[in-house]
Amino acid sequence: MSTLLDVKDLVVRFYTQEGTVYAVNGVSFELEEGETLGIVGESGSGKSVSCLALMGLIPSPPGKVEAGTVMFEGRDLLTLKPDQMRLIRGKEIAMIFQDPMTSLNPVLTIGTQITESLKLHEGMNTSQSRKRAADLLDMVGIPDAYRRLDDYPHQFSGGMRQRVMIAMGLSCNPKLLIADEPTTALDVTIQAQIIELVKQLKDEFNMAMIWITHDLGVVAGIADRIQVMYGGRIMESGTSNEVFRDSRHPYTVGLLGSLPRLDSSGEEKLTQIEGSPPDMRNEPAGCPFAPRCDVREYLQLEKCWDQRPPLENVPDADGGSMHIMSCWADIREGVAENV
Amino acid sequence: MSSPAMAIDKRKTNTEDDNILEVTALKKHFPISSGIVFQRQVGAVRAVDGVSFNVIRGETLGLVGESGCGKSTTGRTILQLYRPTEGSVKFEGQELSTMTGNDLRQMRRRMQIIFQDPFASLNPRMTVGSIVSEPLQIHKMYANKKERQQYVEQLMEKVGLNPYFINRYPHEFSGGQRQRIGIARALALQPSFIVADEPISALDVSIQAQVVNLMEELQDELNLTYLFIAHDLSMVRHICDRVAVMYLGKIVELGPVDEVYENPQHPYTQALLSAVPVPDPVVEENRQRIIISGDLPNPASPPTGCNFNTRCPVAFDLCYQEPDPPLIEVRPDHFVSCHRVT
Ligand SMILES: Nc1ncnc2c1ncn2[C@@H]1O[C@H](COP(=O)(O)OP(=O)(O)OP(=O)(O)O)[C@@H](O)[C@H]1O
Numbered sequence: 001m002s003t004l005l006d007v008k009d010l011v012v013r014f015y016t017q018e019g020t021v022y023a024v025n026g027v028s029f030e031l032e033e034g035e036t037l038g039i040v041g042e043s044g045s046g047k048s049v050s051c052l053a054l055m056g057l058i059p060s061p062p063g064k065v066e067a068g069t070v071m072f073e074g075r076d077l078l079t080l081k082p083d084q085m086r087l088i089r090g091k092e093i094a095m096i097f098q099d100p101m102t103s104l105n106p107v108l109t110i111g112t113q114i115t116e117s118l119k120l121h122e123g124m125n126t127s128q129s130r131k132r133a134a135d136l137l138d139m140v141g142i143p144d145a146y147r148r149l150d151d152y153p154h155q156f157s158g159g160m161r162q163r164v165m166i167a168m169g170l171s172c173n174p175k176l177l178i179a180d181e182p183t184t185a186l187d188v189t190i191q192a193q194i195i196e197l198v199k200q201l202k203d204e205f206n207m208a209m210i211w212i213t214h215d216l217g218v219v220a221g222i223a224d225r226i227q228v229m230y231g232g233r234i235m236e237s238g239t240s241n242e243v244f245r246d247s248r249h250p251y252t253v254g255l256l257g258s259l260p261r262l263d264s265s266g267e268e269k270l271t272q273i274e275g276s277p278p279d280m281r282n283e284p285a286g287c288p289f290a291p292r293c294d295v296r297e298y299l300q301l302e303k304c305w306d307q308r309p310p311l312e313n314v315p316d317a318d319g320g321s322m323h324i325m326s327c328w329a330d331i332r333e334g335v336a337e338n339v
Numbered sequence: 340m341s342s343p344a345m346a347i348d349k350r351k352t353n354t355e356d357d358n359i360l361e362v363t364a365l366k367k368h369f370p371i372s373s374g375i376v377f378q379r380q381v382g383a384v385r386a387v388d389g390v391s392f393n394v395i396r397g398e399t400l401g402l403v404g405e406s407g408c409g410k411s412t413t414g415r416t417i418l419q420l421y422r423p424t425e426g427s428v429k430f431e432g433q434e435l436s437t438m439t440g441n442d443l444r445q446m447r448r449r450m451q452i453i454f455q456d457p458f459a460s461l462n463p464r465m466t467v468g469s470i471v472s473e474p475l476q477i478h479k480m481y482a483n484k485k486e487r488q489q490y491v492e493q494l495m496e497k498v499g500l501n502p503y504f505i506n507r508y509p510h511e512f513s514g515g516q517r518q519r520i521g522i523a524r525a526l527a528l529q530p531s532f533i534v535a536d537e538p539i540s541a542l543d544v545s546i547q548a549q550v551v552n553l554m555e556e557l558q559d560e561l562n563l564t565y566l567f568i569a570h571d572l573s574m575v576r577h578i579c580d581r582v583a584v585m586y587l588g589k590i591v592e593l594g595p596v597d598e599v600y601e602n603p604q605h606p607y608t609q610a611l612l613s614a615v616p617v618p619d620p621v622v623e624e625n626r627q628r629i630i631i632s633g634d635l636p637n638p639a640s641p642p643t644g645c646n647f648n649t650r651c652p653v654a655f656d657l658c659y660q661e662p663d664p665p666l667i668e669v670r671p672d673h674f675v676s677c678h679r680v681t
């Protein structure tokens with residue numbers, strides 16, 4: 001496998017009337033061909049903005065990509081002109097969003113919207129593109145696909161609209177699919193349908209995928225690697241097994257501890273992380289999690305406040321492991337039991 | 340450590356007859372009208388279509404099911420925020436469905452609701468103090484202004500808000516804090532029963548545990564009874580004693596949480612539980628998912644026969660011919676509505 005995407009030191013800010021929003025503060029990650037990366041974190045942690053940035057979709061003003069490189073197949077996407085970028089979006093990289101209604105045009109039929117992209121990217125004529133559009137809808141499990149090409153988005157349910165978005169996303173065989181909370185607005189039974197569909201199509205199309213979510217359960221079943229974000233930075237990253245079963249960052253540990261489990265009876269009190277997520281209008285000098293971190297408190301680590309912990313291999317990582325985190329403490333040293 | 344015995348234990352601290360609420364054959368249909376000049380009714384959305392259950396004093400009963408299946412409508416019809424189309428709601432022994440005027444107002448003091456969206460449910464132009472004390476003024480309690488303020492400060496402290504912020508406005512608070520304000524307001528009239536309609540769905544993951552822990556503490560301290568409406572089935576298992584699973588306006592399964600989660604009987608419950616992802620890759624890898632196809636049917640024209648027959652993986656002849664299967668006790672305290680099971 002070779003590297004498909006290489007993001008380095010991405011910094012994105014929004015200059016708003018209420019002040020500067022430090023949305024993404026130095027994010028680096030790589031993605032192999034065919035690999036699935038899960039990006040998790042609470043709302044506002046910078047998940048969407050990092051992905052919008054690499055797609056060249058940051059609204060400007062107020063937003064600005066301040067630094068970083070995004071190497072995709074040998075080119076730095078951040079240096080491309082808007083029309084070069086437009087060709088990459090949709091053809092090489094596709095994106096699906098949480099609310100398909102906002103990405104579908106309510107006054108155009110489903111068919112028109114799918115065929116538009118096929119005509120643009122694949123140079124098909126009307127009847128070719130209609131045929132292909134119907135095939136695509138059929139592929140994502142929409143019954144009676146040819147007839148439904150003439151329906152409008154509001155005639156589809158939420159789950160069906162998300163299927164349409166997936167069909168559109170995949171229409172040009174992209175190498176990378178970015179899915180930003182694509183199932184968050186859906187019921188669990190429909191979510192299970194969509195996840196199953198995407199898993200199957202991902203293998204069929206041999207795509208790499210970035211799946212953004214705040215639901216840690218969703219990515220546990222689909223991602224090869226997980227990246228945990230907080231305050232516009234990566235806190236921990238590793239294989240699913242490493243991050244979920246050998247979590248090392250106090251935030252990851254806290255987050256997993258605060259989740260009740262479907263598969264165990266809920267007699268114990270949930271451990272809660274105190275305080276609230278950070279106000280992104282301040283750029284913390286040290287670790288963004290410091291105000292809420294009980295490990296820092298227990299160990300009385302003063303440097304957490306003013307020194308930014310580097311994103312490095314966790315202590316004692318196995319040879320070759322890419323299990324990394326950004327934290328001054330080693331929670332295994334008898335700390336975890338005491339906080 | 341899931342022993343059904345423990346769950347029953349937890350529940351049996353209340354006696355069987357100590358029902359705070361008894362809902363019988365409750366229906367709420369919303370008329371669909373058509374015509375521009377002359378509106379005439381052309382049909383009805385059967386949002387709640389004959390549900391029966393009890394709520395035991397001091398327990399938390401979970402109400403789960405897909406979006407649009409009638410959870411919120413059930414909650415609101417119980418509180419008489421919607422008047423029932425049919426059926427009975429008995430609260431602390433009194434029939435609410437026929438109650439009106441001052442009697443109903445008095446009963447409402449004992450039953451409150453907490454909403455999902457802490458942003459939309461608080462008036463942005465009112466201070467926290469006036470939001471929390473509004474119900475007191477409506478019900479003419481604590482006429483003395485100073486006493487009222489003291490009481491509101493107490494409430495704020497109880498829900499973990501610094502009383503120092505009594506004169507601040509909702510936008511100055513985070514989502515979790517706003518939900519605390521909503522809880523303080525719900526507690527102001529010292530209710531015995533609270534409908535919590537997705538109280539944590541809009542909150543950040545790390546804040547959800549805070550609010551749930553608070554609700555559990557308040558329940559113990561004030562002997563509250565909750566009807567907990569939720570999407571998050573993992574949280575329901577954690578917080579609830581019993582759970583009712585709704586599908587298209589009806590309850591399809593009802594029982595103690597551990598019993599239902601470990602031994603789901605209705606095909607819909609089985610599919611629903613199997614669809615919930617667990618944050619553990621090893622568990623996920625070994626899980627068998629039951630994927631049910633299609634969407635929830637339109638509640639204005641439910642299928643004939645069993646409501647679930649359009650999506651049920653194990654439907655057979657009877658399911659299309661017979662009327663909806665009745666809710667029958669298949670094991671102690673565990674009720675199911677399915678021809679396959681009963
Ligand atoms: N005031 C109303 N007028 C007409 N139809 C309504 C009204 N309120 C609810 N409904 C319909 O009744 C059905 C049940 O709605 P309800 O809000 O109770 O669902 P729910 O289970 O709470 O869903 P969710 O999980 O999305 O909150 C839906 O089809 C809904 O569209």
Ligand SMILES: Nc1ncnc2c1ncn2[C@@H]1O[C@H](COP(=O)(O)OP(=O)(O)O)[C@@H](O)[C@H]1O
Pocket residue numbers: 014016021022023024041042043044045046047048049050059062063280
């Ligand atoms: N268009 C915008 N204008 C101003 N601030 C924005 C904009 N988009 C995102 N932000 C801010 O950037 C931060 C990160 O946002 P985002 O990446 O969307 O978070 P999430 O992790 O929930 O996807 C947040 O503080 C958010 O409010």
Ligand code: SF4
Pocket residue numbers: 249250251287288289290291293294295296301304309326327328329
């Ligand atoms: S660097 Fe310090 S504050 Fe940040 S997570 Fe680690 S211990 Fe906590």
Ligand code: SF4
Pocket residue numbers: 605606607645646647648651652653654655657658664676677678679680
């Ligand atoms: S009654 Fe029939 S259709 Fe309904 S849930 Fe049972 S098996 Fe399925």
Ligand SMILES: [Mg+2]
Pocket residue numbers: 047048049180
């Ligand atoms: Mg987002």
Ligand SMILES: [Mg+2]
Pocket residue numbers: 410411412536
């Ligand atoms: Mg609702």
